[in-house]
Amino acid sequence: MVDDVGRHVLPPVTDPPLAHGLKEVGHDLLVRVHWIVRPAVTPATLDAVEAGLRMLRAGGFPLGMAVDALNSLTLFVLGHAAAEVGIGTSSSGPGSPDWLASLDADRYPLLLESVRSGAGVDDAARFTFAVESLLDGFAAQLVRGS
Template identity: 35%
Template sequence: MVGISAQAGSAARQRAPLSRERVLGTAVALADEGGVDALSMRRIAQALGVVPMALYKHVANKNELLDGMIDVLVQEIDPPAEGTDWKTAVRRRVLSARRMLLRHPWAPEVIEARTKARVTPTPAVLAYLDSMVGIFRAGGFPIGLVHHALHVMGSRLLGFSQELFEDTPDRAPDPDAPPPEEMAARYPHLTALAAAVAHDEDSVVGAGCDDQAEFEFALDLTLDGLERLLRAS
């Protein structure tokens, strides 16, 4: 009976039309099971009951596969809470992101690597960050303070600890990036932030942000927080 059931399940998978969503979902499941290093197009194809070449109609290469997997995971993060203050809303979303990463332990490494490799984050990551900027703005934060907050929080916005907002002036433009007007329509908060923040051509991390100012801002914020905790104790 077990053999018949397994055969029926395999036949059902083969009959179901192949789609990008199925490919990405299967890739995420395999990475959860054996880690992302063991992931391959051949393994994904075997799990789906198709030939490997069939996958390339939906993902062009391994990097596009990884980018798509990141977007699948980001969509697991809870939407913004309604009827609450900015601090509670941000905290809930960050903790939701952390729960997502605990379900997928391989994800931080992939997010970090693909963030460094891409000129712009993936669409789902952009939409998530845009909504987080929107929460800060709705909470009364001026755009400059939002800029500092994103640097301080870094990848904690996605549930782990790594700098997400590194500048990469030497990389060529992303050929797949939407035109500026489309980016502005999709991600209005990030567009406003990019247009408003100050830039420092002599920054040791490259043009884009004043790294000394960001370092001092994060240090002062940390020390202020420790002082507040000391007083409370």
């Protein structure tokens, strides 16, 4: 399974715009990762890392920044996947909208407002926002030459 994910996470390096390519990588990884069990150090995952580093290097990233950017994106996606799996599919379990709606309004007024209004509760929109923010930050770092 680890090899299967590694083979499909990063597409072959073509020539996509950097941000678009990494957004696809992030979304693809999120769809494929349903487990977190051990470091994924297999030929397939190492090939995927190498492909990602080539993409970033081709986009102008120095090697160290490329490694940091790829690791940051990967860790974010894994963390997001773990959090989503942790919530599960129950409509009333801990972390679900129904569960959050039952919280003490005096103690958690902003959380309840978010649940009631729907502000910030779309998992896909949150994932896209975070990936785009990471990519914007990476691009800014590259421009600054950090």
